[in-house]
Each structure stands twice: as structure tokens, then as C-alpha cells.
Amino acid sequence: MTESVFDTRDRIRAGELSAAAAAEEALRQVEAVNPQLEAATDILREDALAQAAEIDRRLGVGEEPGPLAGIPFTVKSNICTLGGRTSAASRIIEGHVSPYEATAVRRLREAGAVCVAKTNLDEFGMGSSTENSSIKVTKNPWKTTHVPGGSSGGAAALCSATRGMLHLGSDTGGSIRQPASYCGVTGLKPTYGRVSRYGLLAFASSLDQIGPLQHSALECALVLQAMAGVDRMDCTSRDVEVKDYVESASRDISGLRIGLAPELFPEGVEAEVRESVERGIEVLRGLGAEVKEVSLPNARYANPAYVLVSAAEASSNLARYDGVHFGHRSKNAGDLVELYKSSRAEGFGPEVKRRIMIGTFVLSSGYYDAFYLKALKVRKLIQQDFEKALGEVDAVICPTSPITAFPIGERMDDPMKLYAVDVLTVPANLASLPALSMPCGLSGEGLPVGMQIYGRQMEDDVVLRIANAFQSETDHHLRAPGVNAWDGGGGA
């Protein structure tokens, strides 16, 4: 079974498939793989079938339900939807049902898409393995003893094991691209400001961005086209023309200049990963791309700067979870300050507490200049590095993660070991650039390897175009994992 989102769309348009049947099929797939993968936190059967029936009604009377009419989609559980829980996989808002919906979700619904499930994540997006979830640990469909990556691990695992749906994730330091890499799918972190963040539970507001995880760059382009654009509810969303991303991604890449920076192939990159990415670059060269070396001298400082900046912003953003407005409220508190302290202590998981503490520390009097301000200055240097490099080339290519998916539990004893896998993805967030991960091979163990493409701000189309050219020439993105929704409902 290799049905793409475009096939689903076209069959619904042609009247060969009803939106209700498409929703049923999506629900069947999610229900088939979820017992093994634990990727979906909420399966929204009733809501989905009601929405699909409405799309069918509109199609039946000749109305235009929108460009995504009847296409099923899933949403990461830190993005607000009107149906299902928006729990952020945190005890502090475990049963939370949002009273409003995210702009990105609303735009997909208004384009006719049908929400079928919410997906698992690391609590508030803090993690790279989906092990830091208060709900459950998601498994990698290629090898269920291994992590799917994170924090959008639920979306990546579900995307990998199913077909014909759209999946929304969020990316603060790699949380779309790294799980996409580990699960063998294509994930795009759009340019900062390309997609409204309204309704995304804020982790680090200057780094967060919503984006798609799909089976191809063209599917990502379709989702981006529907979500992108300025929004009065997010003053950091940018009023820049929304291109026809599907059309622009379909153009060829001859003459495009691709940069390789030795700093983005550091020592810690496993040999198998390096070799797969290098073979991928040869494919692009064969398609007419010109490959040259560029320099990003400060890239090695990106992860330490990210650790400080993201924690600082998190400590401020998560102050809103106070036991008063929503979520968990401690039963063991006398006065108001005790209520805050007890509710937060009982509600937040260990990694979230670590980040809040580090963030509060670097923002506190006496340490602000030495840590937070220093990190912001380093962020500026990294941004300048990319400006210079992307003045010489149209895109920069590197591995998405230094390693492939690792065994569940392997990196949980030491948070620093988990932070280390983000080194090649965080620069895109610090510099506000679009970046995409796509599969480019399998390791000896049979685990997917991801290749990453960085582009210039607001040139998401160029990134998608390079990925689509690669996928037109290769079949890595079409390979299916052992656990999938069509081999007897979820194989080995």
C-alpha cells in the first residue's frame, strides 16, 4: 500500500472515495498500529466521522469544501484543538481540553481536512525521544525496542506506519526533524514566522515553529501551503507572500548551489550516517546541483547557546501553569504561593523542572549577563555565519542527527547525553531558518538515516525543491517499517 495524500485527495475529488470512508480508513490504520507504537494519545473517532460527514454533505450539494477536502490529519498534543486533549503529555494539564484552536489547525480544517487523532510527545516538547511523556513511551515502527526520536515522536511513528494522512508537529530545537529522521519520514521546520504559533503551547517562543511530518517533500509542501501566512493572533507571523509550494517544489535543481560545512559533520557523527548523507549529496550532484564547501565557524557553539536560550524562555512561558487557570491544582496548599509551588511540583516532570530551574538561574540577577546575554550574542554570531554561507550557496546540507534511533532507556540516565543528539538541528532554530529532514538510507541495523537541508529565511520552497528532486530520483522515502498498518494490521 503506497497511497499518498495526493491519491486520497484526488479520489475524494473524483467521487471514488467519500470523506467518511477516508476517515474510517485513517482511523483503522491508527487503531491497527497504536497498540504496538503507542503513538496516538487520543483517537477522535466520533468527531472525525462527524466532520467527514459534513464534508461529504458539502461535496454532495456541489459546495467547495477546500483544497484538502476529506484528508485526515493528526495533531501533536501541544497544539490546541477543540476535540481531544491538549495535554502536552504533562500531568499538570493532563485532561486539558482547549477552549480554542490553533490557527494552523483551523486553517487545515477550513481547507476541508478532518482531525482524527492527537499524538504523543515529550512533555511540553522537551526531549528527543518521546520518553519524557506523562502518558506513555512511543515506540519506533522500524524497531519497537528503540525510540522514535522526539519530541514529535508520536507524529513521526504514526506517519511512518500509516499512509494518506497529514501530521502536525512542532520544532524548537529539532523536534520535527530528528524524529522524522529516526522514523524514516520527511519533516519540515518552516522559517520562523512562516506559520502562526497561535495555539501552540509555548516552550521557547523565539524558536518554536509548527510544521508537517509526511512521506514526501511534496506532501509537506501541500500542508505548508494550507497553514502558512500572517495571523493577527501571532505578531511574529510574517506578512510574506504564501507561494504555491507544491508547484515550486516540483521544479528541477540544476544550477542550484549546495554548501557543505565541515562544522556540520563533526566527529560524533556515526560513519554509517556520514556515508549515507554523502551518497545523498552525490545524487543531488547528479541532478545538476553544484556542490561547494562553506564555513560555519561558530556552529559548534549552537547547542550550548540553545540549552541556555530555550531554558530561559521555557522558565518564563511555563510560569502560566499555576494551579489556578487550568490543569492540576494541589490539594496540599495553604496560601497562594504554596498553591503555586505545590501544584507545579506535583504537575511537572523531571526534565521540565530541570529546564525551568536552569532558565530561572540564567535569568536571575547576577547571572543574566554571563549566561543569557552571552548566549544571545553567540546566537547572533551563528546567525551571521549562516547569512554569509547562504550568500554563497542556496542551501546547506548535513546529517539530521549524528546517530540513528537508540534503544529506549539508553540515554535517560543522563540528560546531557540526550541534549547531545540535537547538535545538528538547533542551529536552524537559533537562526530562524527553514530546515527539512528526509530519509537517505538505512543503517546496518535497518534503522533510517536522515539528511538535512537548511535554506534561507522564507525560502522554504527551495528546501522543498531540493528534497523533492532527491525523492524523484530515489526510493528511500517509500520504504516501509516492520510495524505498519497494511501488513495484517501491524507486523513484527
Added chain:
Amino acid sequence: MSGASRASITEERNMSIEVTDELVGKIAVLSRLNLTPEEIAGLKEHFEKVLEYVGELQELDTDGVDPSLFTTETSNVLRPDEGAPSLDNETALRPAPESEPPYFLVPRIVGDAESSES
């Protein structure tokens, strides 16, 4: 003392920050988190590791570099100050763990008549 020289003194000083229970405890109060002694001990170790990890940032000369908060060209986005519908009171209160419409409920924050006299 100028801002710049104060910053450089702080930068030098941070090279040898001693992470004590007291420091971690103070940050916990600022973070509004009740922590157990085991959590304090774990966080102390974590602080030491993070400080070591980010220590290499000090190698970089950042004198005269503008700190970057946002890296896009956008600044000061203005729009007309026009009213628009927002959540009604009942909907906004729905997720609250305790409420007394139209209010969120919190513990008493000022003492009653007796305790304020004492």
C-alpha cells in the same frame, strides 16, 4: 560603573560558580517549585554539568556583538486597536480546577480581620 565593565566582571566570575544547596534552593523559590532533598541533589549535579557544558561559550569573544532576541527583520508589528470577539467568561473558566463564576478561585491572599490585627 558602566554596564560593559560590570558584564565583564560577571563573565570572569562565572568561571568558578560554586553550585550549593543554597543556590539551588533559592532558584527553586524563584521558580515556584517545591523540591524534595533528592530533587535538590539531582539538580545540583545537573547545574554543574550544564555549567561545564556551556563553559565553552566563554571562549568566544563577543565584545561589541548585538545580542539577538529575534533574528527576523520584523519589529514593532502594529495594528489598529479594534475590539474583536474573544472567549466568553463561561468558556474561559471551563478548564479552571476551581472557579466561582465569573471568577477563578484562589486561596485567601490577605489575612482575615483577626490575623491582620495580630
